[in-house]
Amino acid sequence: MGIWAAGVITHGQGELSARYQVEGPERRFTSPIAHEWGWVLDARPGDLWTEVHGRYAPHSTRPARPKDTPAAWRDALDQLQLSPRSPEKPWAGARPRIRFYGDARGPTLLIGLYGTKSVLYDPKIGVIVPEVLATAQTELELSNAREAPW
Amino acid sequence: MVISADLSAQTRWALAVLSGLLNGIGFVFWGPCTLLANVPLLLALRASGSASESAALSAVVGFLGGVHIYGIVNYGWFLLLGFSLYTASQMVVYGLLFRALWGKSSRLLDLVLPAVIWGLTEWMRTIGPMSMPASYAGNLVDTAALTPWLSMVPVTGGLGLSTVAALVQSLIFHALVDPRRYRIGLITVSAGIAGLGVWGSICPPSLGERPVKVAGVQGGLANDQYWVAEADPAMMRQVVRTYETLSRRAYQEGAQLIVWPETAVRAPVTRIASLKTRLYPPKDAIGTLIAGVIDHNANGQRFNAAVAIEPGGKRIGRYVKVRLVPGTEAHFTAGDGWTPIRTAHGSVGVMICLESVYPDAGRALAAAGAELLVVMSNDAGFGRSPITRHMTHRAAVRALETGRWLLRVGQAGITTLIDPRGQTTTSLGLFEPGVVTGTAMRRDDKTLFVAWGDWWAALLLLILGWATWARRRPRTVAKAPH
Numbered sequence: 282m283g284i285w286a287a288g289v290i291t292h293g294q295g296e297l298s299a300r301y302q303v304e305g306p307e308r309r310f311t312s313p314i315a316h317e318w319g320w321v322l323d324a325r326p327g328d329l330w331t332e333v334h335g336r337y338a339p340h341s342t343r344p345a346r347p348k349d350t351p352a353a354w355r356d357a358l359d360q361l362q363l364s365p366r367s368p369e370k371p372w373a374g375a376r377p378r379i380r381f382y383g384d385a386r387g388p389t390l391l392i393g394l395y396g397t398k399s400v401l402y403d404p405k406i407g408v409i410v411p412e413v414l415a416t417a418q419t420e421l422e423l424s425n426a427r428e429a430p431w
Numbered sequence: 432m433v434i435s436a437d438l439s440a441q442t443r444w445a446l447a448v449l450s451g452l453l454n455g456i457g458f459v460f461w462g463p464c465t466l467l468a469n470v471p472l473l474l475a476l477r478a479s480g481s482a483s484e485s486a487a488l489s490a491v492v493g494f495l496g497g498v499h500i501y502g503i504v505n506y507g508w509f510l511l512l513g514f515s516l517y518t519a520s521q522m523v524v525y526g527l528l529f530r531a532l533w534g535k536s537s538r539l540l541d542l543v544l545p546a547v548i549w550g551l552t553e554w555m556r557t558i559g560p561m562s563m564p565a566s567y568a569g570n571l572v573d574t575a576a577l578t579p580w581l582s583m584v585p586v587t588g589g590l591g592l593s594t595v596a597a598l599v600q601s602l603i604f605h606a607l608v609d610p611r612r613y614r615i616g617l618i619t620v621s622a623g624i625a626g627l628g629v630w631g632s633i634c635p636p637s638l639g640e641r642p643v644k645v646a647g648v649q650g651g652l653a654n655d656q657y658w659v660a661e662a663d664p665a666m667m668r669q670v671v672r673t674y675e676t677l678s679r680r681a682y683q684e685g686a687q688l689i690v691w692p693e694t695a696v697r698a699p700v701t702r703i704a705s706l707k708t709r710l711y712p713p714k715d716a717i718g719t720l721i722a723g724v725i726d727h728n729a730n731g732q733r734f735n736a737a738v739a740i741e742p743g744g745k746r747i748g749r750y751v752k753v754r755l756v757p758g759t760e761a762h763f764t765a766g767d768g769w770t771p772i773r774t775a776h777g778s779v780g781v782m783i784c785l786e787s788v789y790p791d792a793g794r795a796l797a798a799a800g801a802e803l804l805v806v807m808s809n810d811a812g813f814g815r816s817p818i819t820r821h822m823t824h825r826a827a828v829r830a831l832e833t834g835r836w837l838l839r840v841g842q843a844g845i846t847t848l849i850d851p852r853g854q855t856t857t858s859l860g861l862f863e864p865g866v867v868t869g870t871a872m873r874r875d876d877k878t879l880f881v882a883w884g885d886w887w888a889a890l891l892l893l894i895l896g897w898a899t900w901a902r903r904r905p906r907t908v909a910k911a912p913h
Contacts, residue, residue: 285452289459293501297814303653303862305669306676312655322659323666336665395662408663428664431671431698431706 318411322400325407329379329388330357332402336392337363337377337426349387351419354379364425372399372414376422383418391420392428434607438478446471447488451495459499459817462570463577466599468496472522473545473604476529489526493519500565502816506759518565521552528895536901540894542601542616547894549597550590554888557789567593569824572831572853580624581853582631584831585878587887588790592828594891595624636834636851639872643776643803645848646686646718647840648677650695651864654811654843657697671696673864675709681866682716687776692842693723693783693809694735700724707744714743719774721781723807723840725763726751732764737781737807739772748772752783754792771801777873782829784808787822787839790880793829797881802873804829804837811843815861819845827853834878836871 303310311324330346338361347353358365358379365379372378374394381388390402391414398410438446450472457465472492479485497515504511528548533541553566568589571577583591602620605613650673660667674696681689689712700706701724712720719741726736726749735752751766769792771778780801786792787806796804806826810819823845830837830849837849847858848869859865879886 289455289499289501293504293816296816297502297505299815301653301815301862303651303656303864305651305673305864307669307672310653310656310669312653313659322655322662392663400662408659408665410662429668430664431667431703 316406316409318406318409318413319398320410321407322410323408327404327407329390329402329404332404333358333363333379333390333423334361336428337361337423339429349381351381351421354381354388355421358421358423362425363423365421366424368420368422372420374399376424377426377428378423379421380417381419381421382415433609434474436478436608438475440480443475443478443484443488444491446475447491448495450475451492454492454496455499457567457570458496458565458821462572462574465567465570465596467603469525469545469549469597469600470603470607472526473529473600474607476526477533477608479530482527482530485526485530486523489522490519492526493522496522496565500818502813502818505812505814521556524555525549525552532895532898532902536898538613538616539619540898540901542605542613542620543598543894544898545601545604546594546598547891547898549600550594550891551888551895553593554590554885554891557791565821566590566825566828567596568828569821571596572824572827573855578852578854579628579631579635581831582635583627584828584853585636585834585851585880588794588832588880588885589825589828590790590885590887590891594887595627598624636831636878637874637876638850638852639836639874641777641802641873642870643687643873644685644718645688645690645803645836645838645869645871646681646684647690647692647838647846647848647859647867648674648681648695649692649840649844649846649859649863649865649867650674650677650842651844651859651862652811652842653862654809660697667698671698671706671709677864677866678710678712678720681868682712682718684866684868686718686868688774688779688803688805688838689718689720690805690807690838690840691720691722691724692840692846693807694725695723695842697725699727701726701738701746711740711744712742716742718742719747719776721772721774721779721805721807723783723809723842733762734766735760735763735783736766737772737783737805739774739779741775747774750781750783752786754786754789756785769795769799771796771799777802778875780804780835782806784810787826787829790829790832790885793833793835794881794884797833797835797877800875801833801835802875803871804833804835806837806839808839809842810845811862819843819861823847823855827855832878832880834874834876834881836874838867838869838871840867 300312314321334343344360347357355365378391392400453468494515497518726734737750739748753766771780778800780796782792826839827849831853834851840846844861846867847855857869859867
């Protein structure tokens with residue numbers, strides 16, 4: 282009985298906790314995973330410029346990708362008419378922000394809030410809910426950004 | 432081989448454990464195991480020294496059988512524990528009734544008693560909010576060799592098939608304990624069961640004659656994707672696009688009824704014009720969409736609902752889930768009855784998720800004029816555990832009972848079209864996005880089960896009463912075959 286119970290429990294845990302992939306009509310989804318920074322909701326590494334364009338200006342022509350400096354991004358975001366500006370208040374989730382860290386780590390995108398936690402797109406990881414939001418050297422708030430909810 | 436009634440306590444407990452495991456295996460891994468499952472328990476009960484021991488042996492069987500339904504763990508350990516204790520309590524009733532009545536009247540009653548008691552305990556599991564997917568009929572409905580016996584289900588309900596399975600267990604038990612004493616009964620009952628199979632082979636249920644082309648849209652999405660969609664609009668857009676792409680495929684293929692699973696798109700589909708335009712059947716489509724959505728009313732009440740939409744977007748009907756999952760769906764308001772949705776392509780009876788476990792829902796819908804049945808479900812929370820497969824089997828039992836074609840559409844799967852003989856014609860597995868299409872037949876006749884309801888349970892109750900009555904009459908008391 283002990284052997285059977287152990288077998289069923291192992292089998293069951295395997296079935297219930299196994300990570301899975303869903304091959305959707307457009308792309309593959311992999312179940313969320315724990316990362317040292319927080320929960321990776323959607324493991325989807327990619328390009329930040331493509332992500333910003335796809336979310337906030339999908340119907341406009343995409344300009345060339347800017348260099349990873351605040352000034353270059355400000356110009357490029359202006360071309361998408363997203364009205365980038367330096368935020369006056371701390372992040373509260375109202376408007377998305379591009380964050381620059383001043384080190385080898387490239388810029389990331391603060392998308393919004395999930396409950397009280399921030400939702401971040403990091404091009405090296407995908408969509409993540411970080412436990413702690415790393416301090417940014419510079420932020421650009423996309424004051425004219427509107428993301429379609431569906 | 433004759434097994435003695437003089438079994439050691441250790442053997443009795445080992446037999447009970449074996450029975451629990453066989454019941455679990457029958458549910459989870461291999462349905463035909465069901466035909467043996469309670470035989471070891473019956474041997475242990477026969478040798479049991481007291482009523483309390485009989486109750487304890489039976490409880491072990493129920494508990495062990497129950498824990499095999501581990502797929503519900505994702506909804507909370509307490510649920511698995513509660514369910515296992517519940518099945519244990521059902522088996523205690525089984526064990527105590529067997530102990531009280533077996534060997535105390537005629538040999539024929541002895542033979543049928545385990546089946547009668549099992550049938551009644553299984554029927555009890557369809558009453559009240561604790562009902563969970565576990566029935567012998569559900570275990571066996573996909574066993575090809577038993578197909579002829581499925582023909583009895585439109586007459587007796589799934590309970591009849593479960594009773595026959597328990598009767599087979601009883602035959603094996605009696606053949607093991609005293610084949611000479613029960614010889615005539617064993618031959619007679621075995622011949623009866625064989626005859627039932629022959630009858631079923633000759634007279635399978637009718638498939639119907641009025642075709643309707645149906646399509647089940649399976650997003651194949653994991654529950655995590657809906658969770659992520661709450662945090663990230665990009666995922667919500669992906670969910671919507673998935674259903675937009677797949678639904679358009681179904682419209683273009685000329686399906687007359689297109690069915691989404693339960694709460695398929697958790698955006699306000701019924702209230703936002705742009706979503707309607709993208710998701711509803713266009714004017715030039717021929718099919719009616721039956722969409723699983725979260726619907727609202729002006730008072731802010733939320734409903735787990737199926738709404739029917741004609742080409743061009745006109746809403747023509749709604750069904751609201753009547754039997755909500757306790758706790759998990761407390762934020763929804765329940766519907767007030769099982770009423771089919773009338774469409775240009777027939778009257779459609781919708782059951783949502785757990786409702787398909789209960790025989791009364793399908794029966795009420797067929798009695799109210801449903802010409803085909805739809806089960807929309809979201810079983811993603813069960814992961815790849817066998818519960819989804821068993822839920823699909825239970826849907827097949829509903830198709831058999833009502834004599835209706837049934838399209839089961841699962842959010843993550845399983846989506847399949849089931850005919851009135853309980854056979855699946857086409858299907859899509861777990862976590863596979865796609866469209867299942869097929870031709871169903873509309874039927875409006877009423878099976879005996881639909882017309883008479885729980886008559887089989889009433890018959891079992893009568894036999895149990897007879898066994899109880901016969902036990903008290905000295906003239907009919909037979910010596911126990913120990």
